């Protein structure tokens with residue numbers, strides 16, 4: 001197995017295990033446990049190659065560096081923890097997004113960003 005295959009598999013595994021959109025630094029931190037000597041340049045290169053193969057989907061969030069997750073499961077809605085800055089998929093949906101738009105505007109799509117505190121950070125702050 002060549003190095004590239006190993007890195008691709010490690011990144012895929014990390015994304016599957018974490019089940020939330022991950023930034024390149026998060027991918028590096030999580031995948032370097034699986035691949036010795038992994039660097040950020042390699043992570044970016046591997047992301048690019050996975051994107052080209054359709055094995056990864058990019059998640060763009062306002063004012064944030066892109067995150068990456070498995071294709072097809074990407075949701076329009078995300079939750080960002082204001083404490084740890086992690087981003088999670090948010091399963092909910094709006095019944096009537098049209099009602100949020102300016103009068104007489106037509107809504108064709110929407111994406112929602114929720115902010116707050118994630119489960120882990122809530123648990124950590126409760127034990128302090």
Ligand SMILES: [Zn+2]
Nearest residue numbers: 081084118121
């Ligand atoms: Zn958090």
